[in-house]
Amino acid sequence: MSRGFSSLGILTLLFVCLLEPKIVKSENILGIFSYTFGSSYLLIEPYLNLLVQRGHQLTIISAVTHLPHIEGAHHIRVARLDQQMQDLLDYDYEFEVTKWMEAQFVSDYFFNCSKFVLEDPGVQELIHNKSVEFSMVILEAAHTDALYGFAQHFNAPLVGIAAFGSAWNIDFLAGNSAPSVYEPMSALGYSPGLSLLEKWYNLIFITEERLVERFIYLPRQIDLYKKYFSDGAASLHDIRRRFSLILINQHFSLGRVRSNVPNLVEVAGMHLAGQPDPLGDELRAFIEGAEHGVIYFSMGLQVLEKWLPPGLPEIMINSFKKLKQRVIWKWSDGSIANNTSNVYVSGLLPQREILNHPNVKLFITHGGLLSIIEAAHYAVPILSLPLFFDQFQNTKRMEKMGVARSLEILNISQEIVVQAIEDMLNNSSYKQRALDLSERFHDQPMSPIDTAIWWTEYVLRHKGADHMRIAEQEMSLMQYYNVDIISVLFGRIGFTVLIVIFLGWKLVTLATRNLEYRFNWLMVR
Template sequence: MKTAQVFVALFMLLLCTRSMQSENILGIFSYTFSTPYKVVKPYFEALVHNGHNVTIISSKELLPDIENVRHIRIAALDLLIEHALSFDYSEWTNSKWKESVMSSIFYYNVSHCILSDSGVQSLLHDKSEHFDMIVLEPTYSDALIGFAEHFNASLVGLSTFGSSWLTDYLAGNSAPSVYRPVQPVGFSLGNSLLDKWNNWIYIAEEWMIERFVVLPGQLKLFTHFFQLPSSRLLERRTSYSLMMINTHFSLGRVRSNVPNVIEVAGIHMAEPSEPLEPELLDFVNGAEHGVIYFSMGMEILTRWLPKSIEQKLLETFSKLKQRVVWKHEEHTMLNKSDNIYLSPMASQRQLLEHPNIKLFITHGGLLSTIEAIYSGVPMLGLPIYYDQFDNVEKMVKVGVARKLNINTFTEEQMMNNVRELLQNPIYALKAKEMSKRFRDQPTSPIETAIWWTAYVLRHKGAPHMRMTDQDMAFVPYYKLNILSILFGRIAFSTILVLFICVIVVKFILKEFLRITEEPSVLYTSI
């Protein structure tokens, strides 16, 4: 009898402990395509498994239901995506400022769709609602930070796209700000003094775009929906308790992170992968000379590519002795050779883990890159947009990949690169070494993410993890003291920097004024 009483007491203590650790967490994600949700889903499943009460605001179609999660679905987000896909972007892509204006309008409308939704408004006006933590994508959705201010909750960023100077700035991580822009196209990869100055100017321009093009619309939404002064948002946006970034130092770039910036690359791999279909598995198992896997990711459909590109790929693959698994929406293709297998949705992780896979031809998406590194498979990159160029360039630099321009490559160039990657053993060797380094972690990425989330909850926002602006002053950071020594006088170097800054600011403001005078898509009315 006494033993039973002890057991009941221990059981009740366990329940009480679990109850005390249970917190209310709100996730808000305005993603307009499905790939980032592959990172979001396992993270929130783990939070639920650890006893937390989770609510997620997201699009209606892209995020599957998560058991024991309260979902607030925003149907207007899905309609906005359809409208965006039908828009003619050709006249915008030749100007960085025009593209930025268009993007800012899109981000404004995305945030407006969420904040104006009836379910979200009910949540905000329900006095019984309480949240201890708000988790969101940190870039270009600043108006949503109002949820953290409204509920007096800790603010956590989950950056599914990796890192940039903007995520570093929001996290109070000053040191790596010259490493990576938000938009890598046009960013110099050289190490000369001129390259570094060009990149400083490039990021300064991005800062101007973020400050004067994107942020005003977000401030407008913040003040309207939360009835708070804009100064509250400007203060709150740089108070992230935790910034989880989808990268890792073993993936080709070391960062000097402050304590509240945590690397969680591979968090999406906590989800179990689907097995290969029997017919495809037989095709891969029977490949005497190995298999090449070709995929442009979840969002880039092969039918969107020009027919000339598809034809060049088809002709190249048909001449290989290796078998090729091609992620393609159709099961059939005109003039397809017998060594090509078409699969609309093959299990990519299962394929990359198969010992017969010798090469991955990829668009260079971040999740695909991480999976290839985990499996130790060399890559041939065909980047198309956004972070793909930077992801592929990093892999080329560490010696596990080669790259081609998808718009200009020839059949001969494709064949030469494929043969080099298959026949030169150094690529496979470096890929295996990189896989070994990436796998060698004290805890899994999902365990790391959950532990630090719990740490922030335990320590009420953990403000002691943040670096203040005073801890990293402008002059020592940009080594202006060294420049003053090189030029002989501090005054001369300071004047030089100010002179360059004035020229850059005048040019940017002139371009901005010119663009804003042109007719553009109007903001959604509030």
């Protein structure tokens, strides 16, 4: 009897464990992702898959080609997002750009992303369907502000995903609008430093960005919001300050330490929960047959080869010919490696599995955030060739931790490339520091994907979790910045200074008048 009861108990326990992922209250969730790049979808795909596996009903608005079909989710595909990507591929990027040119380009790009989503027939049908209800709206946190109107329209909590990490604008959305000299949205022209003058410069730099956002980015997004969510009771400025949660694609162990408020949660490495593509037999044999190790060279998914400086491919291939190591190069034109036995070229490569192989000694990269995270995860030193946006800041953090070096892509030669590679391979400190960084990055109480899911469902359980937002939202500007206290402490001093200045001005005026009177009197005499 006891043996039978024991078997039944074990079977019941196993059955419960199998069902455990779905022992949550099922909620209707709307996900809106106007990305036109495949790398951003790499970040969210495992997250969305796991939400479905846990029993939630997902409606996902996305591009057609970049996000694979997620079984169990209802997809609304926006074909014009794919056209936006094609337009970007046709764009001739200039290396010599000003901050104003960059801001205008970014403004146009994200305006079109929001516009194409909102005017899509399938999306319009969803908006006007009175029977549809959602318990949460999840979207990219920055720049596509008009899409925040979905949260207002469906009266649902707003959750953001900061795919490119955090900056002052993400702090603002989360309610942490205290002035800071944290990193800007764009690193173009930004030079962080510790001196008083440099700190003032950084503050001015970020203030300029706030003005650019206020007068270039936002006005067009506000116009879209008013056009497509005319029934909204709240202004877009109010909605922007209602984020219940923002999941940030960063982690403090990667050198980006910030004073996060409770509704900012770091989930760098969330995309690593996805199943990596396997190494093919030919590529595996190439890696494992490398007596002196392998160097992996990739400028990422979203850096187009035509955007690279003229002559760079020739510099790189001629540099690789001088190495004893084998090189795997992500490049569309395989003919570039003709008569080069130590170089393997392919337009599509399983990056994670390559970096995970113990024979890979160095990663040459553009410094994109996902590539930086993967290099840290697999403990591979980095030689970075940053091009634009966040790549410069990502690279500087890795250099500061001693796991990377960088080269100016507009000022390199064969000699510079070969010397940098050989110096890094011959200096064991780069690999040791990469191992230390990887150990710190792995040492977390939960995996990044589990952290993201837990906090997402926390917001669902607590109906928006308003208690997570900083109290600044209920304070006036004067209270938040302690202007009332400053007035009490310094009011008397300031008032005294004003009196002294006033009396001094009066004395100078009287003295001047007296001198003028005496001068006139002498002239009359």
